[in-house]
Amino acid sequence: MKIAIATKHFKEVGGHIGKSLHWLLYDLTEHHSTRLLPAPERITLRRDQIFHVFEDDRPHPLDGVDIMVGASAGEGFMRHMRKRGAQVMLTSEKDPTMAVTRIMAGEALPGPGFDITTSLCKVRDLFSKH
Secondary structure, rough: OEHHHEOOOEEOOOHHHHHHOOOEEOOOOOOOOOOOOOOOOOEOOHHHHHOOOOOOOOOOOOOOOOEEEEEEEHHHHHHHHHHHHOOEEEEEOOOHHHHHHHOOOOOOOOOOOOOHHHHHHHHHHHOOOO
């Protein structure tokens, strides 16, 4: 399983997933619950790879991710990621390691807080191709 966490400069879980540049990618394919989490790979997207502008016309650095975590995302983005094979999970959890630990333990993440960009995304989704 691969989990990608949208971050603010790799330090805490980031806000709007579709606009996130910095990601922590946890490859848990070989992970066992008796071990510590492996160190995540740091991924910095180029501006043309940010999901809000990415056209799906070429491979993406986060292809193959099973779960994406962030603080907010629009419904159109979530549908689009499901088509790409990734589940989107929204949370108010700030610690990326804690978010991954909770997911691996089968625990629910704390729900997302209010984010005005989610409201703006609802309007954008009305005109989205996704």
